[in-house]
Amino acid sequence: MNSDMPETHLQSGILLLGVNHTTAPLEVRERLAIHPSRLADATRTLAHQPGIREALILSTCNRVELLTVHEAPHTGSAPQLGMLRFLHEYLNLPPDEIRPHVYEFREREAIRHLFRVASSLDSMVVGEPQILGQVKQSWSVAREVGAIRSQLAPVLLESSNSIEAFSSVGAYSSVGAFSSVLDPLLQRAFSVAKRVRTETRIGANSVSIASVAAELARKIFGSLSGKTVLLVGAGKMSDLTARHLIQQGANTLLVSNRTEARAEKIADALRTPAITTGVIPFDQLHEQSHRADIILTSTGAAATGEQPHVFTTHHARTLLQRRRNRPVFFIDIAVPRDVSPEINKLEGCFVYDMDDLQQVAAQHQAVRSREAEAAESIVNREVARYNQRLSQAPAVEAIKQLQSSAEAVRLHELARTAHRLAAQPLSPEQQAAVEALTRSLTAKLLHSQLTALREAASDAPAADPDE
Amino acid sequence: MSLLWLRVAVLLYGIAALAVLPAALYNRPRWRHIAVPAALAGVFFHFVSIVETLYAAHRALPVDTHETLSWLGLLLAAAFLALATRYRTVSFGIFLLPVTVLLTIVPAFRPGHETIAYPFIRTGWLVLHIALLLAAYAALFLSLIASLLYLVQERRLKQKRPASGRSWLPPLETRLPALETTDQIALKSLLFGLPCMTAGLLIGSVVALQTIGPAFFADPKVLLSLAMWCAYMLMIFIRRHSGLRGRRAVYLSSAVFLGALAVWAANLFSNVHRFRAP
Numbered sequence: 001m002n003s004d005m006p007e008t009h010l011q012s013g014i015l016l017l018g019v020n021h022t023t024a025p026l027e028v029r030e031r032l033a034i035h036p037s038r039l040a041d042a043t044r045t046l047a048h049q050p051g052i053r054e055a056l057i058l059s060t061c062n063r064v065e066l067l068t069v070h071e072a073p074h075t076g077s078a079p080q081l082g083m084l085r086f087l088h089e090y091l092n093l094p095p096d097e098i099r100p101h102v103y104e105f106r107e108r109e110a111i112r113h114l115f116r117v118a119s120s121l122d123s124m125v126v127g128e129p130q131i132l133g134q135v136k137q138s139w140s141v142a143r144e145v146g147a148i149r150s151q152l153a154p155v156l157l158e159s160s161n162s163i164e165a166f167s168s169v170g171a172y173s174s175v176g177a178f179s180s181v182l183d184p185l186l187q188r189a190f191s192v193a194k195r196v197r198t199e200t201r202i203g204a205n206s207v208s209i210a211s212v213a214a215e216l217a218r219k220i221f222g223s224l225s226g227k228t229v230l231l232v233g234a235g236k237m238s239d240l241t242a243r244h245l246i247q248q249g250a251n252t253l254l255v256s257n258r259t260e261a262r263a264e265k266i267a268d269a270l271r272t273p274a275i276t277t278g279v280i281p282f283d284q285l286h287e288q289s290h291r292a293d294i295i296l297t298s299t300g301a302a303a304t305g306e307q308p309h310v311f312t313t314h315h316a317r318t319l320l321q322r323r324r325n326r327p328v329f330f331i332d333i334a335v336p337r338d339v340s341p342e343i344n345k346l347e348g349c350f351v352y353d354m355d356d357l358q359q360v361a362a363q364h365q366a367v368r369s370r371e372a373e374a375a376e377s378i379v380n381r382e383v384a385r386y387n388q389r390l391s392q393a394p395a396v397e398a399i400k401q402l403q404s405s406a407e408a409v410r411l412h413e414l415a416r417t418a419h420r421l422a423a424q425p426l427s428p429e430q431q432a433a434v435e436a437l438t439r440s441l442t443a444k445l446l447h448s449q450l451t452a453l454r455e456a457a458s459d460a461p462a463a464d465p466d467e
Numbered sequence: 468m469s470l471l472w473l474r475v476a477v478l479l480y481g482i483a484a485l486a487v488l489p490a491a492l493y494n495r496p497r498w499r500h501i502a503v504p505a506a507l508a509g510v511f512f513h514f515v516s517i518v519e520t521l522y523a524a525h526r527a528l529p530v531d532t533h534e535t536l537s538w539l540g541l542l543l544a545a546a547f548l549a550l551a552t553r554y555r556t557v558s559f560g561i562f563l564l565p566v567t568v569l570l571t572i573v574p575a576f577r578p579g580h581e582t583i584a585y586p587f588i589r590t591g592w593l594v595l596h597i598a599l600l601l602a603a604y605a606a607l608f609l610s611l612i613a614s615l616l617y618l619v620q621e622r623r624l625k626q627k628r629p630a631s632g633r634s635w636l637p638p639l640e641t642r643l644p645a646l647e648t649t650d651q652i653a654l655k656s657l658l659f660g661l662p663c664m665t666a667g668l669l670i671g672s673v674v675a676l677q678t679i680g681p682a683f684f685a686d687p688k689v690l691l692s693l694a695m696w697c698a699y700m701l702m703i704f705i706r707r708h709s710g711l712r713g714r715r716a717v718y719l720s721s722a723v724f725l726g727a728l729a730v731w732a733a734n735l736f737s738n739v740h741r742f743r744a745p
Contacts, residue, residue, distance in 0.1 A: 326710055347713045356627050
């Protein structure tokens with residue numbers, strides 16, 4: 001993990017250790033996963049490890065990451081060992097067992113990784129929206145337990161280039177009170193993620209079969225609020241898809257199954273106070289299917305030889321007549337298919353089988369991959385900007401120090417003069433004139449040095465955004 | 468000055484018409500933020516231009532075809548804004564905004580010189596007659612566009628794999644309004660247009676009856692207008708009662724729209740609308 005940051009100026013270091021779906025199998029991830037109810041305690045424990053200033057734990061089904069800020073920048077393995085020790089002690093996992101799966105990022109690379117994670121570029125399904133909420137949740141927990149100090153963040157977030165902005169952040173300041181590194185960093189990560197989501201179409205289209213089906217339903221019906229879904233047959237995928245449709249607003253669910261008891265069971269499982277469910281006996285399926293706007297079939301059992309499909313063109317025509325040509329959406333996830341593909345040729349009928357849904361999901365995935373490239377550029381530029389600001393911080397601190405030393409000398413000399421003139425004190429007007437004179441002199445004497453420092457701050461090395 | 472404002476409006480409509488393409492076809496939200504404000508500003512300058520023209524000429528009615536077209540353009544741009552606000556869609560702008568540009572570009576750069584010696588009596592009723600009929604035309608045009616968009620959305624949903632490159636349809640990822648939404652817009656605009664057309668025709672008939680007498684019924688434009696009103700009613704009846712959608716709805720809307728164009732063109736043969744005795 002090489003870093004281009006001017007580490008000689010730094011008084012603290014960022015270290016990120018973690019495992020994710022690409023480095024660790026599920027068996028390892030599930031042992032490392034920290035339940036949300038234990039997250040606060042775990043974060044507090046990590047923050048109390050020796051040498052750690054601030055800490056955050058991100059634990060999702062696909063990743064567990066520990067983000068820490070140390071007292072001083074390290075290039076050695078001490079902080080890493082400390083964090084592994086935490087995992088060992090807290091989760092009762094031997095470090096040797098975890099070590100092969102762990103990745104480690106320091107300073108600039110840790111910042112980049114955090115930005116990528118928050119922007120969902122490092123997710124198993126690139127562009128999925130949940131990760132940002134999970135990072136925010138971890139940040140909120142860390143702030144609650146005091147593992148991250150919340151202060152002065154908005155100054156940096158305002159994108160101000162002013163010297164004062166950096167001096168007030170003082171993230172890597174060599175003097176003064178300890179101020180938060182992770183708080184502004186995480187807030188920056190949130191705004192980068194927001195920028196990625198607004199400026200690219202990385203999360204625009206669904207990529208899972210169930211959500212593609214729900215999205216297609218929205219293209220037909222707009223809002224699914226008030227729509228009726230008919231579930232024909234049973235299966236894990238149809239159950240998941242039905243749940244997605246309900247999530248999107250569908251509020252009536254009818255179930256039809258060859259075994260009525262099974263249909264009752266499915267209806268009971270999906271019933272909530274907001275969802276009305278009902279069972280249609282399988283022998284009345286075609287008489288009652290016109291009640292549904294979306295028909296989700298997964299019987300997986302081919303019908304008789306004469307009627308190879310559960311829904312034929314004839315059934316669909318009758319159904320359309322009863323619906324007065326209102327559109328109907330068939331989602332056929334059965335193999336062999338339940339719905340005749342010919343039905344798709346009828347005006348008002350839309351048939352999507354498993355292949356069609358997978359094809360749409362693949363198209364969406366391709367769009368996301370294209371957009372991910374644009375998103376990576378945004379992240380790179382933001383990392384460079386953030387690093388530039390951090391590298392300017394020492395110069396800013398020097399300016400502050402210089403100004404405060406000069407002010408101290410000025411006040412001291414004024415006090416001495418006032419003491420000498422105690423017998424003949426100056427009038428208020430004279431005092432104001434002397435005050436203005438000393439201020440002006442100090443400012444003029446400091447001008448060239450401050451200018452040089454300001455130039456040094458603005459010329460601080462910026463990272464190459466394309467690297 | 469009014470011409471200058473109209474030219475500014477045309478420019479803004481042009482910007483909006485261009486910006487709406489990436490916004491609607493490629494889901495670029497930034498372009499939406501250009502298209503909608505540009506159209507809004509265009510409507511403002513257009514309105515100012517119309518008011519200034521009428522104020523300067525001390526009249527309340529459009530006196531030539533160019534001016535009438537300009538009024539219709541204003542209504543179409545306003546319809547685009549109404550849809551963008553109510554349904555959060557700018558897709559209708561793909562059709563509405565270029566037509567608005569076409570309707571306003573001629574009066575902006577070649578103002579008409581027709582003068583109609585219209586009677587100065589009952590000006591308020593005549594204004595209402597014209598405004599209501601223009602609103603009905605705009606509603607009819609909107610309904611036609613909605614039917615076309617329905618057809619496009621239906622075709623690409625049925626085609627499923629439009630990314631082959633051989634298809635003329637926009638890809639499935641393109642965010643067009645949902646089928647039910649376009650259907651609702653089509654029907655609602657027809658239902659909005661019907662009372663406008665009915666009231667507009669009634670007002671026109673009463674004014675013509677009082678000014679010209681019963682002979683006005685023999686005027687070709689009046690006869691065609693009545694025929695169009697019947698067709699309009701029939702279209703609404705069919706759409707509401709048989710749930711006509713898709714291709715056949717486009718055919719029906721197109722037929723009625725062509726009828727409306729014929730009624731418009733009948734101005735050339737109409738004595739009543741030139742305020743001459745038939």
